[in-house]
Amino acid sequence: MASYCILGGTGFVGSRLITHLANQGHRITVPTRDPERARHLRIQPSTRIIRADVQAPGTLAGLLGGCDAVINLIGILNESGRDGRGFRRAHVDLMHTLITACAGAGVSRLIQISALNAGAPQATSHYLRSKGEAEALLRAAPLDWTILQPSVIYGPGDSFLNRFAGLLKLIPWAFTLPMPDTRFAPLHVDDLVLAIARTLQDPKTTHQTLQLYGAESFTLREIVQMIADTLGLARWIIGMSRGLSRAQAAWMDFVPGKPFSTDNYRSMLLDSVGTEDGMKRLGIRPRSLTANLAAALGGAGLHSHYDICRRTAGR
Secondary structure, X not given: OOEEEEEOOOOHHXXXXXXXXXXXXXXXXXXXXXXHHHHHHOOOOOXXXXXXXXXXXXXXXXXXXXXXXXXXXXXXXXXXXXXXXXXXXXXXXXXXXXXXXXXXXXXXXXXXXOOXXXXXXXXXXXXXXXXXXXXXXXXXXXXXXXXXXXXXXXXXXXXXXXXXXXXXXXXXXXEEEOOOOOEEOOEEHHHHHHXXXXXXXXXXXXXXXXXXXXOOOEEHHHHHHHHHHHHOOOOEEEEOOHHHHHHHHHHHOOOOOOOXXXXXXXXXXXXXXXXXXXXXXXXXXXXXXXXXXXXXXXXXXXXXXXXXXXXXXXO
16 A cells, blocks of 8 residues: 655645545555644544644644655635735645655655646736746656646535625525636536546656546536525525626625635636646546535525536526
8 A cells, every 4th residue: 555645734625535545555644733623534543643833844844754755735816915925836836845854854756736727828817827837847857747727626524605695594585796707617526536546546647737526517606596595595596797707706895805806817817728638548427516516515595406407407
């Protein structure tokens, strides 16, 4: 069995990935600044939780000794400021540190979880630009790297579908939605986990960049309407123009937690749908969002996914 170090392992994707790999008998090291956030992972006897700041000089090199591969899941969708420095620190500076640490520890295999549209010429958001810069650094490094670029990720406990579900429950009658026509091809978290696991096992994926996306694509308006239907909520979804979306984002830049920021707006100027089927390359048939939406929302829906299918088909 192999030994892996997973950065960002306490989050939504990382928790499910660790469970999957640990159940296969692999040994997992999870560095985190807050071990309390990793309490749920301690039930895995082959998982080692270590208090560490991976950004601190020299920390990573000491953690990677004896590891067969590193999986980097660390990423942020918003920063505390507005000038991109937070994104650069989380994505670009960390990649510098990680490449150096891998070289010092003799670890050659690195799996980077990036994002669709990362580094695209038309990308204007700090998020996508910094993700692209991190990819460029990795491609130039003397490592056996693989870059995975997923679309938006969903599943039980996610911060995408479930965030909209929470807002729909709080706001009666009408729901205003910024950037309603942006398209997404949502990828189930367990499909991403399987893709990572297969990438680790397949040496042919070395020096490859794989786009990962779901079986269906929808506009954001369609996704939010499906959530409302699943929850049995009668809501009028009012799509906002780009101008109004930009104005709302500028205002929300100053709202604690930044539920929708200017950088989010800029990212959503590009559709999050792929053009090269990396899931097929890995031999994975991605799950359908319509078939898994109710489960992703905690099974709270009043209508089955068959109702959603019929509505989507206009029947």
